[in-house]
Amino acid sequence: MKKLLLSCCLVVGMTSMSTAQSLLIAIEAENGRLGSDWNSLTDLGLGYISPKTDKIESYFPGNETKVATYSIKFPKAGEYELYLKVKVGSGGANDDSFFSGKGFGNKDVRKSDDWAMVNGFFISGYHADQSTAVVEAAGAGKTDTWKWVSMSKFSNKATNYIVPEGQLTQTFQIAGREDGLDIDKFVFASKGTLVTVEQLNNAK
Structure with missing residues (x-):
C-alpha cells in the first residue's frame, strides 16, 4: 500500500511539473524588433539586450528608439503572469x-497611462543557479548576476496579461x-502556475 501511494505521489508530482513546463512561453529579448537605443550583446554565448542611454522621461519612454517589440503566439486564451x-x-x-507596456498591444511612447515603470528589484529576485x-x-537576488524576477508578483506596477x-x-x-x-x-506563465528557476531557465 505504501509503495502504491508513493508511486501515485510521484506520478502526480511529475504531471504537475510537466504541465507547468508546457504552459511556459519564452521570448529571448534579443529576438524582438529593437529600437536604435538598444544594444544586442552576448555574455559567454548568452544573448541579451541593454539600453545604450539613460532615461529621457521618468514615467514613459519618450522616444520610439527606446522601445523593443515582440510578437508572441500563445497556446491558449487566458490570463498570464510575466517573469523576467x-x-x-x-x-x-x-x-x-x-x-x-500595460497589457498587450502597441503603446504610445508619450503616454504614461500606457506604461508601467517597473523599478526597485536590484536586491530582489532569484539567481539563475537556484x-x-x-x-x-x-x-x-543581488546585482551583477543573472536572476529571475516575477514582474506580476513583485512589481510595484504588477500587471497580468490577458x-x-x-x-x-x-x-x-x-x-x-x-x-x-x-x-x-x-517568460509568460498561466496565472497561478508555480514555476521554478530551472523551469524558467529551460523554457523555450
Missing part, C-alpha cells in the same frame, strides 16, 4: 528599472529606462 531574467548593473538602485527555488514575489479567445497572437512591448539593466529573457 535580468542582470542589474553595479549602480544598483540606479540600474534596476525599465518600462513595460534551480529548485520557486520564483515568488521577492527573493534575495489573451482573449481568438486572439492568440499578441504584441508585447518594453522600453529602456536606466542604462545599467541587462535583459536576457521573458
Whole structure:
C-alpha cells in the first residue's frame, strides 16, 4: 500500500511539473524588433539586450528608439503572469528599472497611462543557479548576476496579461529606462502556475 501511494505521489508530482513546463512561453529579448537605443550583446554565448542611454522621461519612454517589440503566439486564451531574467548593473538602485507596456498591444511612447515603470528589484529576485527555488514575489537576488524576477508578483506596477479567445497572437512591448539593466529573457506563465528557476531557465 505504501509503495502504491508513493508511486501515485510521484506520478502526480511529475504531471504537475510537466504541465507547468508546457504552459511556459519564452521570448529571448534579443529576438524582438529593437529600437536604435538598444544594444544586442552576448555574455559567454548568452544573448541579451541593454539600453545604450539613460532615461529621457521618468514615467514613459519618450522616444520610439527606446522601445523593443515582440510578437508572441500563445497556446491558449487566458490570463498570464510575466517573469523576467535580468542582470542589474553595479549602480544598483540606479540600474534596476525599465518600462513595460500595460497589457498587450502597441503603446504610445508619450503616454504614461500606457506604461508601467517597473523599478526597485536590484536586491530582489532569484539567481539563475537556484534551480529548485520557486520564483515568488521577492527573493534575495543581488546585482551583477543573472536572476529571475516575477514582474506580476513583485512589481510595484504588477500587471497580468490577458489573451482573449481568438486572439492568440499578441504584441508585447518594453522600453529602456536606466542604462545599467541587462535583459536576457521573458517568460509568460498561466496565472497561478508555480514555476521554478530551472523551469524558467529551460523554457523555450
